[in-house]
Amino acid sequence: MEILKKYPKLFQWLFLLLVFFGLCFAIDVPETYKFIRGQAEFVKDPNQSTYVFLGKEVRYYAFDVFWRLPPLLGWLPIWINDSLFFLMNEWMPLEFWNEDTQEFKTRPLLLEVSRKLTFFMTFLIELIREILIGGINTIVTFTGWDWISDNPWAELPGLPWTIVTAGAVLLSYHLSGKGLALFAGLTMVYISIFGQWKPSMQTLSFILVAAPLSFIFGLGLGIAAFRNKRVEKALYPILLVMQTMPQYAVLVPAMVLFGVGDHAAVIITMVVAIPPMILLTILGLRAVPPEVIEAGKMSGCNNWQLMFKVLIPTARRDILIGVNQVIMVCFSMAVISAFIAAKGLGYNLLLALNRLDIGLALEAGLCISLIAILLDKMSLAWANKQEDYFGNLTFIQRNKNILFFVGAVIVGILLAYIGTYLFKGTHNYLFEVPHNKGISTADFWNRGVDWIFDTFFVYIKAFNTWLIQDVLQPMRALYLRMPAIATIVLVVGAGYLIGGIRSALIVCGLTLFIALSPWWDRALVTTYMATFGVIVSCTIGFIVGTLSFQNKHSASFMLGVCDIFQTFPSFVYLIPVMMLFGITDTSVLIAVIVYATIPATRYTIEGLRSVPAGLHDAATMSGVNKFQRLTKIEFPLAFPHMMLGINQTIVFALFMVIIGAFIGTEDLGQYILKALSDKNGAGIGLTLGVCVAFIALIFDNLIRSWVEKRKKHLGIA
């Protein structure tokens, strides 16, 4: 009894585990149960049960409710899908004037809106794209095909790569200085001479449309939420789900509403990129010191002046960090959107991966990575740039970068013109290097991969087999062996013990949604892959983080490495693992581990760094050695922050597991991929995405509640 009183929590946890395992052993696996590879509603099988709800028939394999809950939400995806279909094709038919046929035509409102939006987006993208690489669509939009075939001179020629490169260099120099300018120059030259110019500019034009639009909407909504508590309350749950929903899953409904192509990708990118912008806007505005606001009010600002002359300029840095986030999200979406046929680097990468052309994939991937780093560094430099005073400079001094750019444009045009004489009869390399005429290292890489395969095949295969047979399969079997009721008891009990009744209810709701969806088994597989990834990632991240923390320089270096790796779109990580391990679960897991180790390492270092220096000194003066200091002082204090890292690690791991479906897994991601090619997939894709988001939110809720409690306990809240 004494011990019981001393550690009440410990016994509560033990009791919970006891109940969990008791349930696991008490409930036998039904004899008919097997992991179903197909989707229940498409399999016609006399053993299936059915029920009808809201006019939708749901088919499923019935088991004891303790073993698997019946998919009472099975109608949801079908219903979402039908509703979408109804909204798009039947709801609110209105008369619209048709330019081409010169008559009124009846069309559902939403379809018309989506058409108009599509038209507008396509126009924007085409416009920017044609400024960068030339074309005729913009001119045609204003004039017509007949006009352009009569006046072929009017075709937009596009900017020579030399000018774009000069622009990037000058902008980098203006924002940061020589270092970044050099990097920008090298990146652009690399892109050009390796023949990636066209897809890169396609991707860039995509970002140039999506990012500013996301910024404007995000800022506007952020301001609205800052000014009005009710707006914030309404937005918050949406923001939370959007932050944890795999980007990949939102592609499906976008396809239904807007079709495939760049415009659909831009719209859906905005949906994904706006939430972080909103959050950072609110955060930045909140961080403005109250006295500054009061100073503004006492200066006689009205609401408008207060917002635009005081609050936003003061919150400038946070808002620009939001811009950085927006740009990075847009970039990674630009790559993933290849799945819905958005043009650009991602598309080339996807094609190369589909053909298993690792060399080409590597080149595209390297290009993507370089551009990602460049965009990240440039937007961060913009955020951190302090304004300078210009009033005392002459016109030339003030505008020297612009003048240089004008000079570069003239020189670029001249060079391109000279190029037409220099490269008669062949391509004008001073204008653009076509993709098949650039230097290619694909062969080299392919040979390298072949060599690795030939040399190490035995070892890789052995490792692969061992991992799959001795680690992954048993683990997966264990996860699937859990009766649904036991899992729910475990999760809800944990919620109650950590965060009280409120937490338990939230977690219970989230779990029930997944349990009642038709994909509980898939969700278990997703969770198993994510758990495996998270455990390994956290172990690696923890060790690497702790080791590199021992030295100030290595810690900064490690953080820098994390920064760079984090900018790569998740998709890029699949290239090297496919190169080494081919198409297996191992590949996915390794990609998951590599990707999820980034936040684990980062948060370990940051957590250890956040321990106040005074405590270090106090500990040293108490005569602790290095190891004691680490275990007695630094770990306990840094632990809450490190737990937040685990939170991020879980989100990262889930993202990667879902993307990994591209290689071939049997989890929720695989169904999302299937939904992409299914014309009735919207409801399924959306529900699947919500399921994945909920898995992340369950862990998020548990970890956050724990961290808050712990921080309060330690007095560092």
Place this chain on the structure above:
Amino acid sequence: MSEAVIKCESVYKIFGENAKKMLQEANGNVDAKTFQDNGCIVGVNNASFEVAKGEMLVVMGLSGSGKSTLLRCISRLTEATGGKIFIEGQDLLQLKNKELIDLRRNKMGMVFQSFALLPHKTVVENIAFPLQIKGIKVEESIGKAMEMVKLVGLDGRENYFPRELSGGQQQRVGIARSLAVEPDIWFLDEPFSALDPLIRKEMQDEFLRLQEQLKKTIMFITHDFDEALKLADRIAIMKDGLIEQLDTPAKIVLNPATEYVRKFTEEVPREKVLLIEDVMDKATDSVGDLKVLKDEVIENVAEKILTQEKTVGVIDDKNNLIGSINPSKIINTVFGGRRNGN
């Protein structure tokens, strides 16, 4: 006393959800403890006072005493829960938003503890900000702001950004900004608290010099009793939202109204605070040759008086004999009388 520029009548500020209702029910009898039990915090409790034109009222109190809250009620940065506030006879709490903005643009200036400068504007732009908000053209406002830059002695640094200035310099900018619209009423919320002691003293002297020139109506908030004594025409001492005593520095030092106030006055060097006038006795005929002015601080004339054997006469600026002071009284004032509390 001339017309009151700021006038407060039983001003209350109570934080909490049912503040208004509870205040009505309390019927003018607000007890911090009962309010706290009901989830309300009393910020300002029944504050009534007037500030005359050209007067400097220093509100002194420790943190949490409600002094900043009181100031924010009077500048209407927070809404008072109850009571009336008049600014030059206008009922402040009845003003519409537009009128309030107008009042702030023309009549009020405020200086903040953390300077509250706009980080993206230079010194001169910061100072010109209230003018530009008013709608004055850029050139004109910059010209006016440059005058202010000179007034606070920052010439040569007008194109610096706040981040490039020291704390004292930043507060000079804050002061200049609050004065740019030439307000009649000047609020200062612990303006020198964030500064080093030496800089603080320098800024206090500078502030007195400015006030000598400008003669604004001032409410000055501080937690530093010495600062209050040095600057104030009158001091209001606050504790738990209540004004414990409101009087001239000398009277507070000589007659602390409550035990709480007395604790502050204990350590005060009286010879630096009190004037001859404050301690003199009635005029008698038997005064010696030495005469002292009634407005002299004791410290400055103590040595002269103490060398006299006879009683010293006190005269006003028109050379009329209005009182007398005995050397023993000086000794008593400076060294004695602390234990018995007067």
